[in-house]
Amino acid sequence: MNLSVRKIVISGILGAISILLGVTRLGFIPVPTPAGHATIMHIPVILGGVLEGPVVGLITGAIFGLFSFLQPGAPFFADPLVSVLPRLFIGVVSYLVYYATRKINNVLACILAGAFGSVTNTVLVLGMATVRGYLPSEVSISIGVLHGVPELIVAAILTVILVKGIQRIRPVEEKN
Amino acid sequence: MELTKNITLGVYLPGETVIHRLDPRTKIVIASLLIFLLLMIKSYPAYGMILLFLTAVIFISGIPIRYALCGLKPMLPVLILMWFFQLFLYSSPDAHVIFSWWIFTATDAGMHMGNLISLRVFFLFGATTILTLTTSMVGLTDGMESLLNPLRKIGLPTQELVMTMVIALRFVLILAEELDKIVKAQMARGVAFDRGNFIQKTKKLFPVFLPLFINAFKRAEELIVAMESRSYTGGKGRTKMKTLHMGRVDLIAGLIMLIFSAIVILIIFTIQPQI
Numbered sequence: 001m002n003l004s005v006r007k008i009v010i011s012g013i014l015g016a017i018s019i020l021l022g023v024t025r026l027g028f029i030p031v032p033t034p035a036g037h038a039t040i041m042h043i044p045v046i047l048g049g050v051l052e053g054p055v056v057g058l059i060t061g062a063i064f065g066l067f068s069f070l071q072p073g074a075p076f077f078a079d080p081l082v083s084v085l086p087r088l089f090i091g092v093v094s095y096l097v098y099y100a101t102r103k104i105n106n107v108l109a110c111i112l113a114g115a116f117g118s119v120t121n122t123v124l125v126l127g128m129a130t131v132r133g134y135l136p137s138e139v140s141i142s143i144g145v146l147h148g149v150p151e152l153i154v155a156a157i158l159t160v161i162l163v164k165g166i167q168r169i170r171p172v173e174e175k176n
Numbered sequence: 177m178e179l180t181k182n183i184t185l186g187v188y189l190p191g192e193t194v195i196h197r198l199d200p201r202t203k204i205v206i207a208s209l210l211i212f213l214l215l216m217i218k219s220y221p222a223y224g225m226i227l228l229f230l231t232a233v234i235f236i237s238g239i240p241i242r243y244a245l246c247g248l249k250p251m252l253p254v255l256i257l258m259w260f261f262q263l264f265l266y267s268s269p270d271a272h273v274i275f276s277w278w279i280f281t282a283t284d285a286g287m288h289m290g291n292l293i294s295l296r297v298f299f300l301f302g303a304t305t306i307l308t309l310t311t312s313m314v315g316l317t318d319g320m321e322s323l324l325n326p327l328r329k330i331g332l333p334t335q336e337l338v339m340t341m342v343i344a345l346r347f348v349l350i351l352a353e354e355l356d357k358i359v360k361a362q363m364a365r366g367v368a369f370d371r372g373n374f375i376q377k378t379k380k381l382f383p384v385f386l387p388l389f390i391n392a393f394k395r396a397e398e399l400i401v402a403m404e405s406r407s408y409t410g411g412k413g414r415t416k417m418k419t420l421h422m423g424r425v426d427l428i429a430g431l432i433m434l435i436f437s438a439i440v441i442l443i444i445f446t447i448q449p450q451i
Contacts, residue, residue, distance in 0.1 A: 003336040005403045012343025013396045017388070019348050020355065025250045026381070040381075047389070059337070063344050070211075070304040071247070076258075078296040079215065134262075134293070154378055161382060162389050169390060170397070 003055070011056045014044040015063030022067060038147045039121075041068070042090050043158050046117035049091035050098045050110065050163055057091015064090075076134035086124030093120045094159075107160055114159030115152050122148035187349070188312050194425060195237035195310050200319030202426040206433045207307045213440050214299050222443045223295045229436055230302050237310050244305055248298070255294055262290030308345075317342050318420055335414070343399075351392060358387050 018041050021027025027041040045064050049057030065087035068077045077083040094117035102109035126140040135143070190196070195203075210226070217223060234241055263286045308316070317338055324334035363369065367380055 003333045003340075005408055006400050008336050008340050009343060009396050009399045009403065010393075012340040013347050013351075013392050013399075015340065015344035016347035016351055017392055019344060020351050023247070023250070023348065024352065024355065026355070026384075043385075059340055063341065069300070071251075071301055072297045076293065078293060078300050150374070150378075158382070158385060161386060165386050165390055166393050169393060 007052060007056050007059075010052050011048060011059040011063070014048045014056070014060045015067075018042070018044040018060065018064040019067045022071065038151045038154070040151065040154055040158065042087070042117065042121045043114075043155055043162070045087065045090045046094040046114055046155060046159055047162055047166070049094035049117065050113050050159065051166060054092045054095045057095050058088055061087040061089070061091045076129045076132070079132060079134075082125060082128040082132060082134070086121065086128055089124060090117045090120050093117055107164075110160040110163045111156045114156040117159075118152045118155035119148065122151060187309060189239060189243075189309050190312070191238055191310065193237050193310075194429075195233060197425060198429055199420055199422050199426045200311050200315035201323055201420060202422070202429050203307055203311055204316070204319045204323060206429065207303050209433060209437055210303045211300060213437060213444075214296055214303070216444055217296070217440070218292060219443065219447045220291075221447055222440055223292075223299070225436070225440050225443060226299050230299065230306065233306055237306070239306065239309050244302070244309065247305060248301055251297075251301075255297060259290040259294050262293060263287050313342060313346065316345075318416065318418075322420060347392075347395075350395075351388070354391055355384070355388055358384050 018027075021041045021044075027039055041064060042061075045057060045061045048060035062084065065080075065084035068087070069080050069083040072078045072083065094113040097116040098109045098113035101112050122144055126135070126144050129135045130137050130140045210229075213222075214226065217226070234244060263282050311319070320338045320341070321335055324332075324338065327334050359369070362380075362383055367383070369377070369380055371377075372380070
């Protein structure tokens with residue numbers, strides 16, 4: 001397997017944004033629930049999947065996951081099965097959704113990719129936290145609804161805005 | 177709103193202590209072992225051992241404790257909240273109820289769960305922070321490349337993946353400065369980030385995110401051109417000007433870690449776990 005310079009650099013920088021949103025707490029949207037915050041740290045991962053394909057999505061997801069494992073924002077993230085493993089799927093799912101629907105409409109594809117990427121994160125992380133016994137299932141479901149829905153909306157909107165903006169400045173866009 | 181102040185990840189504090197002089201590979205292996213131990217620990221005495229170990233390392237390496245801990249500050253509210261969360265929500269069949277009021281019931285099992293998980297978070301944070309504070313970026317890169325080298329044989333592009341990690345760590349600080357500038361620019365235009373309800377607050381993030389991502393991608397394009405024009409090809413046939421050498425210090429450090437792990441594992445298996 002070979003990684004092009006483009007893939008290395010883009011995954012690195014998207015990973016950096018994800019870490020940055022974590023350390024500055026900017027990636028946490030205050031939602032009035034017991035657990036406190038909805039996250040938008042997974043947006044760079046979704047972007048990686050949409051803009052550069054599954055490999056970049058996977059690597060960015062791994063960086064995001066590793067960071068949230070090593071510098072955990074919530075106690076149950078201090079377990080690689082909860083923090084790293086689910087994050088690997090975000091970028092891949094976003095990529096698949098984007099490429100399946102982008103023939104119809106680019107904007108719609110972005111919205112769906114953002115939404116599905118976000119749902120992947122919510123469902124898999126909370127599912128893993130429940131399976132590993134950190135949260136009772138009723139609590140996971142209520143967190144899932146209370147956090148998942150705002151996360152989904154914000155992710156969908158941000159993905160459209162950011163993908164549109166970035167596609168405009170990129171030199172080699174839409175070549176293949 | 178000072179965003180970059182509390183970032184300790186990716187910062188290196190140069191020094192001349194034994195910890196600084198250790199081979200980066202030794203340090204990475206020790207840190208990984210420590211993280212692995214942390215994942216298995218379920219009792220207070222074992223955490224006590226880890227605390228002892230990390231305190232000793234911080235003391236020897238001469239890192240100001242206040243500085244090492246300041247990265248934890250922004251996380252504190254969430255940690256405390258989650259502790260209460262565990263206290264009231266986690267319970268096992270044979271748990272003793274400490275007190276109950278209205279719909280809240282606190283059990284000792286919940287308290288131990290909260291304590292242990294919070295401790296794990298704290299020490300995970302400590303171990304990684306100490307590693308990056310005492311090891312230069314070049315050292316970390318060389319060490320990781322060298323440790324992951326065997327995986328190249330099965331076709332994993334390890335050198336490229338390490339490069340990705342390094343770019344990520346490097347760019348955290350660069351992008352943090354950029355973010356600071358953007359936030360200040362928007363504040364100068366009259367955006368009050370700390371006011372409004374949830375939806376208004378979220379809306380205010382959009383004019384920060386777009387310039388941040390656009391600038392990041394512009395930098396990425398520049399970096400791609402820079403790397404390609406220098407014919408970066410990843411791991412194939414690359415040699416190093418400075419190669420890593422293990423010395424006697426590394427042997428001693430390894431031995432100390434071995435004994436320490438043995439003690440911790442012994443504690444893990446002999447002492448009744450709290451949860």
